[in-house]
Amino acid sequence: MRLDSATVRFGARTLWSDVNLSLDRGEFLAVLGPNGAGKSTFLKVLLGLQRLNSGTAQVLGKPVRRGSHQVGYIPQHHQLELETPLRAKDLVAMGLEGHKYGIPWVSRRSRARIDELIDQVGAAEYAQRPVGLLSGGEQQRLRAAQALAGNPGLLLCDEPLHSLDLNHQRAITELIRSQAVDRGAAVVFVTHEINPVIKHVDRVLYFARGDHRMGTVQDVMRSEVLSELYQSPVEVIEHKGRLVVMGEHSEGVHHD
Numbered sequence: 715m716r717l718d719s720a721t722v723r724f725g726a727r728t729l730w731s732d733v734n735l736s737l738d739r740g741e742f743l744a745v746l747g748p749n750g751a752g753k754s755t756f757l758k759v760l761l762g763l764q765r766l767n768s769g770t771a772q773v774l775g776k777p778v779r780r781g782s783h784q785v786g787y788i789p790q791h792h793q794l795e796l797e798t799p800l801r802a803k804d805l806v807a808m809g810l811e812g813h814k815y816g817i818p819w820v821s822r823r824s825r826a827r828i829d830e831l832i833d834q835v836g837a838a839e840y841a842q843r844p845v846g847l848l849s850g851g852e853q854q855r856l857r858a859a860q861a862l863a864g865n866p867g868l869l870l871c872d873e874p875l876h877s878l879d880l881n882h883q884r885a886i887t888e889l890i891r892s893q894a895v896d897r898g899a900a901v902v903f904v905t906h907e908i909n910p911v912i913k914h915v916d917r918v919l920y921f922a923r924g925d926h927r928m929g930t931v932q933d934v935m936r937s938e939v940l941s942e943l944y945q946s947p948v949e950v951i952e953h954k955g956r957l958v959v960m961g962e963h964s965e966g967v968h969h970d
């Protein structure tokens with residue numbers, strides 16, 4: 715995926731501007747920043763749901779378009795309606811290409827892949843239950859499986875670990891990593907918390923105050939760099955392999 719001089723404005727507000735980024739297959743990009751900095755909007759651009767005010771966006775070598783089956787998306791957590799007329803397994807199957815076009819045909823191979831994913835996210839025990847009755851974390855694990863079912867070349871994740879316990883955070887992180895490393899997907903991972911994925915991250919894109927910084931974890935997650943970005947003192951401390959980000963004005967700075 716590739717962005718050139720990409721800019722999004724809402725009215726007089728420039729959300730972010732002049733983002734230049736080329737992400738290859740197999741690469742893992744973490745997108746960080748405070749609430750409202752424009753992280754989800756960044757994903758929407760790549761999904762073809764938000765147009766750029768200037769610049770260009772490409773996904774897998776082609777201009778961005780809505781509904782590409784090569785793009786997997788784990789949306790930000792929201793609870794499904796109690797009456798949603800789907801079983802857990804159906805929700806995962808909807809991630810298959812054919813299902814997007816309403817074709818109810820699923821090959822033996824696809825069925826095996828769905829069962830495998832359901833196992834990998836630890837959903838086997840509730841695979842036949844109505845999704846509306848499941849907990850937030852259980853639903854979130856199904857969304858991850860759904861996004862992976864179509865074997866996407868670009869995987870977009872919006873805080874996918876939100877509402878998951880530690881064991882399931884690890885399982886989902888491992889699945890996402892494997893989609894990048896073993897299946898050659900580019901991964902864009904929006905998160906408030908870099909530590910659970912830090913060892914998989916190739917690059918960081920950090921949005922704040924209409925500006926951004928990009929580079930390796932070592933390049934970006936530094937006191938000088940983030941203080942300059944936030945325009946206020948921010949301290950990044952490394953403790954036992956974890957990064958703790960502390961801001962003097964803590965509002966809007968993510969905490970560990």
Ligand SMILES: Nc1ncnc2c1ncn2[C@@H]1O[C@H](COP(=O)(O)OP(=O)(O)OP(=O)(O)O)[C@@H](O)[C@H]1O
Pocket residue numbers: 724729747748749750751752753754755756
């Ligand atoms: N269509 C729109 N029109 C006007 N403003 C919008 C629109 N979409 C988003 N915004 C605003 O742009 C800002 C960025 O929103 P976005 O959801 O991208 O932030 P975020 O970094 O993902 O935040 P969070 O961490 O809270 O999820 C917010 O202030 C939001 O209200």
